[in-house]
Amino acid sequence: MAFSADELRVLRRALATALNPAPLQDEDIQDCLRLAASVDDAVREAGRLRAFLLADLTRYREALPGSLPGYLDLLQDALGAGYDPGVDDLAALRALRAHPRAAGLLERCQVLAERSVRARLARVSQAVAPGPRVRLLALPGGRAAADEPKPATPKQPPAPTKRPAPKPSEVFPPRRRPVPPPPPEERAVG
Template sequence: MAFSADELRVVRRALAEVLHPSRSVAAPAVSRPAEYVQDYLRLVEAVDEAVHEAGRLRTFFLDELRRYRDALPGSSVGYMERLGTALAGGYVPAPADLAALRQLRSLPCAAPEHLRRTALLRHCETLAENDVRLRLEAPMPAPRRLLALLPNTPAAAADEPEQKPKGNPPQKPETEPAPQDPGRRTPTPAELWPPHRRTPAPGKPDQARSA
């Protein structure tokens, strides 16, 4: 909204009276209050009218943007122009806009037009993500909001669910053999497997006689 010279004079005078009441401009004691009140009322009416007109224009532009979006892909040029104008005015792209831009980006077109559609899609995705992040962080207190943005903090770690360790589960230790009875003696290998005694071979008869 652009103020006229008279409106700027009224705004300047109102600010001067609010900030410095003792330095207000001298005026006739009788006509001054009524004149100032009338100026302030006219300024308020002008501001309200400008706000209402801006709201009507915004509604008209959004309706026109919706009509061009419904007529895609034939109205791609007009839709992208109106979407860029709406974004410059503070419009947050809706999910329907993101879907429409993704559809336009997938259609065959020249390389410059493809780059233009890609850049507009990335810009809209960034705006949509920032809007969602701000809405989620709005009910959070300021310290909590800052901690949520920093990774590897105790607050962030507390919010994450406890993860179970991956891999095979730990195996149970093998059972130890039961201790043997101390009263029983362990047999030796010689007792288990006694040595085999070789029988002497019978001598020849001639050797027996000579002996």
């Protein structure tokens, strides 16, 4: 990210104010807010550019081996921008290792992927690592308290009893056969 000369002056004034707090003029505050908005815009644009680059990299990877030169260029640009190669990238480069440039990128990607995995494992182990042991303190009670009379505790309601599971015939009663209609002679009354 590059700053213009005016933005550098605003940044220098903001840093000086942060180190030596003093009241700011309204114009200085507006300049700082404009600079913050410009930095936010640049960060958003960098995110959009990164997403586009990664989508383009995926398209080229899916079109391999026909897109080999373009894929290698895009992967190199993505690695320069801080991209951690994924499993798909490593598999594609392994399949193309006969190409000297792909073999060189494969070595670089393997080193980066290993660093990334080690960093993730270190973060996980730090999060899971137990803290320092705490001394256990004696609580009042213990054996001496067992000899003392215990105060009456209020009775708790009994635990609800478990109902047995219903049988299928209770849930789904048997189907009743329909009663056949009476013969036509009986229907005619009269």
